[in-house]
Amino acid sequence: MFRLAHLSDLHATPPRFPWGRELTAKRALGFLSWRLRRRKEHRARVLGALLDDLAAVSPDHVAITGDLTNLGLLHEIDAALPWLERVGGAGRVSLVPGNHDAYGPGARDAALARWSDYVRSSGAAAGAVSFDDFPTVRVDGRIALVGVSSAERTAFGLATGRAGPAQLSRLAETLEKLSVAGLCRVVLIHHPPLAGLSPRRALVDAPELRGVLARAGAELVLHGHLHRRSVEAIPGPAGPIPVIGVPSSSALGRKPGRRAQYHVYAIDTPGADSGRPHPVSIEVRGLDPVSGRFVAEGAVEI
Numbered sequence: 001m002f003r004l005a006h007l008s009d010l011h012a013t014p015p016r017f018p019w020g021r022e023l024t025a026k027r028a029l030g031f032l033s034w035r036l037r038r039r040k041e042h043r044a045r046v047l048g049a050l051l052d053d054l055a056a057v058s059p060d061h062v063a064i065t066g067d068l069t070n071l072g073l074l075h076e077i078d079a080a081l082p083w084l085e086r087v088g089g090a091g092r093v094s095l096v097p098g099n100h101d102a103y104g105p106g107a108r109d110a111a112l113a114r115w116s117d118y119v120r121s122s123g124a125a126a127g128a129v130s131f132d133d134f135p136t137v138r139v140d141g142r143i144a145l146v147g148v149s150s151a152e153r154t155a156f157g158l159a160t161g162r163a164g165p166a167q168l169s170r171l172a173e174t175l176e177k178l179s180v181a182g183l184c185r186v187v188l189i190h191h192p193p194l195a196g197l198s199p200r201r202a203l204v205d206a207p208e209l210r211g212v213l214a215r216a217g218a219e220l221v222l223h224g225h226l227h228r229r230s231v232e233a234i235p236g237p238a239g240p241i242p243v244i245g246v247p248s249s250s251a252l253g254r255k256p257g258r259r260a261q262y263h264v265y266a267i268d269t270p271g272a273d274s275g276r277p278h279p280v281s282i283e284v285r286g287l288d289p290v291s292g293r294f295v296a297e298g299a300v301e302i
Helices: 025-041 044-057 074-087 107-114 165-180 206-216
Strands: 002-007 061-065 093-096 136-140 143-147 184-188 220-223 230-234 241-245 261-268 278-287 294-301
Touching: 002 044, 044 074, 044 261, 044 278, 044 294, 061 074, 061 143, 061 184, 061 220, 074 093, 074 107, 093 136, 093 143, 093 184, 143 165, 165 184, 165 206, 206 230
Parallel strands: 002 061, 061 093, 143 184, 184 220, 220 241
Antiparallel strands: 002 261, 136 143, 230 241, 261 278, 278 294
């Protein structure tokens, strides 16, 4: 049994007011929002409790679906790296960027370069990762973590994402090859590929991504962005594909359903002759507001 932990929307790096070339109107207003609201919700002590619980639970691998930073500033991108190192080594931690990691000019590229050891495909040559390297494929045992980047710089008032036609074309080919290899394909993306979301926050090319998944298939899709737990499914070639989102893993939860959680997926990994591995259940672990620790909050069958 392979145990995969899923974190998202950590907002782990307190920003300083942007100056010089990093200053944009969106970042200035984003900093004001952080000062007035977000810094009261996303707390360092919650992250500390999260790290303690991850160490105790000791999953086989940790997947992070974006938004490590608040404004995508260079000092935030640098500050996220030692935090990642505390989560675990690059061999057992994989991530994709979120819209906050692409908040300003050049932010996404800087983040991918700085965090490249946690993003780069298994077996790829060392060096900075770019958007053109997506989808990434990081293999751990018989599990293939397929990273899709939906992070892009957007105008003020928007938090949309986009995979783009070139990445989606590569994704279709990648998923088909991994299927032939008999690996469990877990797709990681920040924006959920679901219908019916607010146009301000949606994945712009979600219908196209759902089309790829309907044809090529995947065993599980994990996302963040919504800051709440979401358990949905979309059509796949062999039946419904679970699409699961987690709340922010650093939030105090001043609003109902927004308290910090993360998921631990138990994935059956039978022998090579026994069929493809598949997700079995989700263990939900959440922040206990009384003790300040993460505790088991039950299981969800998928």
